[in-house]
Amino acid sequence: MKQQDVMPADGKLGIMVVGCGAVSTTFITGVLMARKGLAKPVGSMTQYDKIRVGRGDNKKYLNYNDIVPLARLEDIEFAVWDVYPQNAYQAAMYAEVLNEKDINPVRDELEKIVPMKAAFDKNYAKRIDGDNVKDCKTRREMAEALREDIRRFKKEKNCARIVVIWAASTEIYVPVDENVHFTLAALEKAMDEDDREHIAPSMCYAYAALSEGAPFIMGAPNTTVDIPAMWELAEKTKMPISGKDFKTGQTLVKSGFAPIISTRCLGLNGWFSTNILGNRDGLVLDEPANFRTKEVSKLSTLETILKADVQPELYKDYYHKVRINYYPPRNDNKEGWDNIDIFGWMGYPMQIKINFLCRDSILAAPLLLDLCLLSDLAARAGRYGTQHFLSFFMKSPMHDYTRNEEAVNNLYQQYTMLKNAIREMGGYEADEEID
Numbered sequence: 001m002k003q004q005d006v007m008p009a010d011g012k013l014g015i016m017v018v019g020c021g022a023v024s025t026t027f028i029t030g031v032l033m034a035r036k037g038l039a040k041p042v043g044s045m046t047q048y049d050k051i052r053v054g055r056g057d058n059k060k061y062l063n064y065n066d067i068v069p070l071a072r073l074e075d076i077e078f079a080v081w082d083v084y085p086q087n088a089y090q091a092a093m094y095a096e097v098l099n100e101k102d103i104n105p106v107r108d109e110l111e112k113i114v115p116m117k118a119a120f121d122k123n124y125a126k127r128i129d130g131d132n133v134k135d136c137k138t139r140r141e142m143a144e145a146l147r148e149d150i151r152r153f154k155k156e157k158n159c160a161r162i163v164v165i166w167a168a169s170t171e172i173y174v175p176v177d178e179n180v181h182f183t184l185a186a187l188e189k190a191m192d193e194d195d196r197e198h199i200a201p202s203m204c205y206a207y208a209a210l211s212e213g214a215p216f217i218m219g220a221p222n223t224t225v226d227i228p229a230m231w232e233l234a235e236k237t238k239m240p241i242s243g244k245d246f247k248t249g250q251t252l253v254k255s256g257f258a259p260i261i262s263t264r265c266l267g268l269n270g271w272f273s274t275n276i277l278g279n280r281d282g283l284v285l286d287e288p289a290n291f292r293t294k295e296v297s298k299l300s301t302l303e304t305i306l307k308a309d310v311q312p313e314l315y316k317d318y319y320h321k322v323r324i325n326y327y328p329p330r331n332d333n334k335e336g337w338d339n340i341d342i343f344g345w346m347g348y349p350m351q352i353k354i355n356f357l358c359r360d361s362i363l364a365a366p367l368l369l370d371l372c373l374l375s376d377l378a379a380r381a382g383r384y385g386t387q388h389f390l391s392f393f394m395k396s397p398m399h400d401y402t403r404n405e406e407a408v409n410n411l412y413q414q415y416t417m418l419k420n421a422i423r424e425m426g427g428y429e430a431d432e433e434i435d
């Protein structure tokens with residue numbers, strides 16, 4: 001594809017965020033501050049990374065924006081939905097991720113971002129208790145009300161394009177059910193029949209976004225768009241989808257570190273990961289049904305990097321455990337510990353310990369920016385369905401499990417996929433060189 005096949009990023013881009021919590025407000029505040037020149041969007045690939053294009057004498061390193069047309073930060077308009085009615089300024093202050101001095105310069109703009117009523121069902125997040133909630137009788141009504149929100153916001157702010165991203169609480173685990181989730185017709189029937197067990201509120205957001213011609217990104221581990229019915233809808237509406245679960249702290253380290261073990265043909269006996277976390281996300285994940293969704297997502301990372309079928313002597317029976325412990329004093333400043341039991345020459349055991357004192361939302365915010373800008377780019381480039389090149393940003397990348405397709409979890413393979421997609425959309429050749 002030549003770059004001229006990619007539509008230009010003309011006009012405003014509306015970013016509609018589900019959830020107005022810690023991640024969402026840190027993201028929005030950072031973008032508003034960055035475009036005033038008051039903060040730096042550190043960690044964002046679209047704002048910092050340079051990709052090599054061409055080879056030999058012709059090679060040069062370019063920013064993404066010099067290869068493909070990306071929306072400018074100045075052209076972004078924000079909207080949010082939340083169960084709590086507090087505006088983005090109040091929510092940012094409540095989250096206590098950012099200092100007041102880093103919020104106040106954009107206070108006026110944040111105060112104008114007032115959550116629209118949420119499509120919410122308490123059975124999906126028992127620990128959340130707000131009343132800024134839509135009064136809908138059926139899941140179908142929920143989806144239609146959300147479609148209305150999208151249309152209204154797009155018109156009011158005169159946006160050329162919309163992207164919808166989920167940064168709301170993790171819902172309880174919804175196992176994929178072949179009878180409901182495998183075809184669009186079955187999914188729509190279940191929405192009409194108000195099947196609350198199989199249709200999570202998040203599915204109504206995704207359904208609404210795709211139906212309104214907006215890409216949808218799932219930032220939590222919810223199964224939402226990770227079902228064949230949604231793949232079908234994305235094909236039908238020609239919209240990009242991606243998920244699941246922002247890859248921020250511990251799993252980022254895991255997907256970057258595990259390749260060291262496999263590349264050197266060292267063995268693994270066990271990998272124990274634990275976290276303490278005290279924000280509202282931690283509170284929701286303290287509920288076993290919600291933690292189960294996160295656990296499935298976090299556990300999937302190692303299987304495709306340390307492969308038991310390829311190296312049974314090294315990786316056959318390793319024990320992989322992930323825990324998240326709610327511990328209020330730490331708030332958003334999550335601490336993660338990893339204990340890795342490896343073995344080497346003649347089977348001799350060794351241990352590696354990793355202690356990451358991170359800031360959850362500070363790591364997540366640049367991912368939201370990149371995912372929104374790159375999903376918008378993908379739509380303009382005519383790419384639709386699951387966007388594998390966005391796996392780089394995801395803990396549990398979407399893949400077609402009905403055809404036994406494997407997810408790519410290795411961070412360096414994911415980076416190659418990301419760079420090649422940008423190269424291709426920019427009219428350059430894809431390649432596998434490491435630099």
Ligand SMILES: NC(=O)c1ccc[n+]([C@@H]2O[C@H](COP(=O)([O-])OP(=O)(O)OC[C@H]3O[C@@H](n4cnc5c(N)ncnc54)[C@H](O)[C@@H]3O)[C@@H](O)[C@H]2O)c1
Pocket residue numbers: 018019020021022023024081082083084095118119120121125128130166167168169170171201202219220221245246247248249279280281360361363364
């Ligand atoms: N920060 C990270 O490193 C990270 C990494 C991966 C995934 N995530 C996920 O991102 C999400 C947001 O994290 P956070 O720390 O901002 O949590 P948070 O609790 O601060 O914010 C989530 C917000 O979503 C709202 N909400 C819940 N259900 C909703 C619904 N149906 N519609 C609209 N709003 C709804 C809640 O009221 C809350 O204000 C969580 O699912 C978390 O698991 C975060």
